[in-house]
Amino acid sequence: MKQNDGRRWHDMGGQAAGPVPKEDHDFALWEKRIDALMVLCSAKGHFTVDGLRRALEDMGEDAFETMSYYERWVASLNQNLVEAGVYTPTELGERMEEIATRGETYGEAAHG
Amino acid sequence: MMPHDHHDHLSPSGHPYRKDNDEPLTYWQCMEIAMRELLIEKGVTTATEIASQIDTMDARSPANGAAVVARAWVDPAFKARLLENASRASREMGFDIGTLRLIALENTEDIHNVVVCTLCSCYPRNLLGLPPDWYKTRAYRSRVVKEPRKVLAEFGLELPAETTVRVHDSTADMRYIVIPVRPDGTENMTEEELAELVSRDSMIGTGIAKLPS
Structure with missing residues (x-):
């Protein structure tokens, strides 16, 4: 498929690609939590699935190749919540700094 | 927490x-x-x-979708309602479909349906749970609309040349579920036994229902 066919990177239908990898994984707690937050925050009207998709698509192909599925959801959900004024980037950054001091693993940092 | x-x-x-x-x-x-x-x-x-x-x-797993498929296999009136409006028919069985428009696609001896979301990862998660990783890959999203037979063969599903293959591209608001063909030799099985034959992949279209053992 030509690069300049007018489609954006996420519009993948019909392009050449390799074999379908069959591996699967059980979802980790943080992945289930971000999925739950997406469902709850959209149900409460803070953003829509279209907003989620817009941010994912604007993150670009590099993010698709280098970040995992739910890592991209974290980034997209965060962008939508900041845009909706639910919290500020400063609040998020300060909390992340504090969380990083709690321990080295997810379990320690999340208190469970 | x-x-x-x-x-x-x-x-x-x-x-x-x-x-x-x-x-x-x-x-x-x-x-x-x-x-x-x-x-x-x-x-x-x-x-x-x-x-x-x-x-x-x-709590959402392919068992939910399998229950819907098994009901459709044993109850022609339910199948008609499912094909007419899959959201409403699934709700009849107590499944929460949310606001999504769910469309059921019936496989027959001549037609095989398969589902993808080329743009993203839209999937009938209310009936099947979260999608498998491969459903979200570039390879599946890119290729299944262009060379479905080759992709299905990678899943071990070799379709006869005369079978029509229809690929359905999901959207954020519209999801598909495939009703696989009921296997031969299952005439005396109960609805619950039939549901055991309905795999996740058979409802995506990358597989078919299991044969009775």
Whole structure:
């Protein structure tokens, strides 16, 4: 498929690609939590699935190749919540700094 | 959402943390924790609500979709309602379909349907649970609309040349579920026994129903 066919990177239908990898994984707690937050925050009207998709698509192909599925959801959900004024980037950054001091693993940092 | 009184590798329930919880905290996991805590503190949601939503999703599995398919196999009137409006027919069985428009696609001896979301990862998660990783890959999304027979062959499904293959591209608001062909030799099976034959992949279209053992 030509690069300049007018489609954006996420519009993948019909392009050449390799074999379908069959591996699967059980979802980790943080992945289930971000999925739950997406469902709850959209149900409460803070953003829509279209907003989620817009941010994912604007993150670009590099993010698709280098970040995992739910890592991209974290980034997209965060962008939508900041845009909706639910919290500020400063609040998020300060909390992340504090969380990083709690321990080295997810379990320690999340208190469970 | 858990007590803050342990620094060993046991969770508050006394079980070891699963592997993912024991690995070094990543930047994005840290952001998830921060977002979740801020959302709770600001009253957007609660820890209980998040846990409940996770339980709801964990309870969704291909068994739900399989129950719908088995009902359609044994009850022609239900099948007609399912093909007319799959959201409404699934709700009849007590499944929460939300606001999604769900469309059931019936496989026949001549037609084989397969489902994809080329743009993203849209999937009938209310009936099948979360999508498998391969459903979200570039390879599946790109190729199944162009060379479905080759992709299906990679899943071990070789279709006769005379079978028509229809590929359905999902959207954020519209999801598909495939009703696989009921296998021969199942005439005397109960609805519950039939549901056991309906695999996840048979409802995506990358597989067919299992044969009775």
